[in-house]
Amino acid sequence: MQVLSGAWISAVLFLLLGTVPLSGASRKSIGHHVKEATYLSPKFELKPGSVLNRYYYGIDFPKGHIAVKSFNGEVVDEHGNSVPLHETYLHHWQVIRYHQRKGNRNTLKEGPPREEEPLGHYILRNSGMCQDDSLIQYFAVGSETRKTKTDIPDPFGVEVGNPADIPKGHEEKWMLNVHAIDTRGVVNKLGCIECWCDLYNVTKDATGKPIEPGYKGGLLCCDDKSQCRMREGFVGRKRRLHVRYTVKWVDWSDLIVPLKIYSFDVTDTLQTSRSKSSKALATTHNCKFEYQVESCSKKQRERNACVHVKRTSFPMPKGGNIIYGLGHLHAGGIDSTVYGEDGRVLCSSKPIYGKGMGAGNEKGYIVGIKTCYPKPGSVKIMDGETITVESRYNNTREHLGVMGLFFVFVAERLPHHHFTHSSLP
Structure with a gap:
């Protein structure tokens, strides 16, 4: 799973997009009070050996003052079929909470999330202690997403959407970061998912700064739009994919810790x-x-x-x-x-x-x-x-x-x- 670090921050432009609900956001109630909804992220495309590392703002998320009980996700194709890791490796997904000024008409933003007064974005960090804009997410995992239990036991929950915490003139929103690597037809699948620099033919990071000697692989070498080395003669089609994610929550009450x-x-x-x-x-x-x-x-x-x-x-x-x-x-x-x-x-x-x-x-x-x-x-x-x-x-x-x-x-x-x-x- 990747984290937000100034060392590997990309300078790519991306749209301030909302997610596409799955069947109008597949939603149901479970148990006595727990609710559940399933959504699709914006569509992204990967060709063999290519890398996606994008940030999608304003994703679909349950509204109101709630306690989140679990969050799970996985990569699926355009037909909703689960995609195996040996074809598309999910390096990570992470979900980040932020406040945005109401009526904001800005639709373009450069780089990953940070506080920006002109755009009216205020990132809400978790309680971790890393200093910069990293490890600030509320929920995140990587390739392990399908078989990792994220359910929070009662009477506990992660409180979000409290009106008292939202600045006047703002609203609470969520963003999704997806880092996925297509390994169909590559010369070395393990090398591609570990981001070996020689397989990506990378000597500079996304900002154009030369990579220090001795750095042989990692996040700097597999950022958005990078390409891992392919087997000669391999031909594969471009794929349209989504992250399908499911949220469980309960309405907030004083009984929740x-x-x-x-x-x-x-x-x-x-x-x-x-x-x-x-x-x-x-x-x-x-x-x-x-x-x-x-x-x-x-x-x-x-x-x-x-x-x-x-x-x-x-x-x-x-x-x-x-x-x-x-x-x-x-x-x-x-x-x-x-x-x-x-x-x-x-x-x-x-x-x-x-x-x-x-x-x-x-x-x-x-x-x-x-x-x-x-x-x-x-x-x-x-x-x-x-x-x-x-x-x-x-x-x-x-x-x-x-x-x-x-x-x-x-x-x-x-x-x-x-x-x-x-x-x-």
């Missing part, structure tokens, strides 16, 4: 500086979002000990009870874990690898990731507690552009009541 979404990055490094004006210490979280996993030695391979471990630690300014969590890894990933200050496991997540050919079970691809659902009140992060994020990869071979992200949904208080409708998980 709101959750905060924290995004953690294993590449996060802390820098402390002193303000010249106040002389107070300020801490900056620098997140690189991706890293390289070097291959293990011959002796390690002989001992079957090829495990690459990367970890980072930082304090949580505000704690709470973990209600739900999941990691994000790329091919070769073994697991991802968040530890407390005393070494206790707060949350752990393991990938599910496919074993076949059909969509949702593609051999060698991560098709799902196991999530954690601690019993409410059983796993708590204390205010100011230092936590450690760890990701492990099998490094029998080198992996480029991998990620070690973790998302936790935290309740700052626990309920003092019993919720009436059934729990989703």
Whole structure:
């Protein structure tokens, strides 16, 4: 899954589009109070070996003051058929919340989301600590989307659409970022989805800045409209595709306990500086979002000990009870874990690898990731507690552009009541 980083931000123009509802937004009520709607993203086209990395503003999303209970998506063709990862690899999708001035007539925008007064866009970040416009999404996964559980148990939910939080003259909206790679007919499917620079013939990033020596693969080399190397003589048709996504929610009430979404990055490094004006210490979280996993030695391979471990630690300014969590890894990933200050496991997540050919079970691809659902009140992060994020990869071979992200949904208080409708998980 990709994140929003100034290092790889593209300069492509894209339309401020709303999504196309699936059958008028396929919508139904489930349980006693939970509602569900399914939508289609705007159409996008991919030819063999091509890459799409676009941002679609104003997508269809449930209206009103609600609590989101789950969000799932997948790539489908123009007939609604699920597309397998070995044909179109979904590097990631991510959904971002923002406020926009009512009556805004601007229809063109350059680059990914950021706050812009002329366009009247105000990005609403999650509670993560990375400093720039990155890891700000509310919901996001990658190739694992089809078999990853995203349901939030009762009586918890992600509060959105509260009129009291929307500035006067503005309205709340959502955007969808899609990063997809067509691997039909390419010379090396793994190399294409890991974005090896030599396969994309890329030496400069999307802004025209030369890529630093030693950077062999990652987000800089597979941005929008890039092309992976094809097998000689391969011919394939252009495809029209969508992201089909389903949202479950309940209308907001005082019985719902709101959750905060924290995004953690294993590449996060802390820098402390002193303000010249106040002389107070300020801490900056620098997140690189991706890293390289070097291959293990011959002796390690002989001992079957090829495990690459990367970890980072930082304090949580505000704690709470973990209600739900999941990691994000790329091919070769073994697991991802968040530890407390005393070494206790707060949350752990393991990938599910496919074993076949059909969509949702593609051999060698991560098709799902196991999530954690601690019993409410059983796993708590204390205010100011230092936590450690760890990701492990099998490094029998080198992996480029991998990620070690973790998302936790935290309740700052626990309920003092019993919720009436059934729990989703």
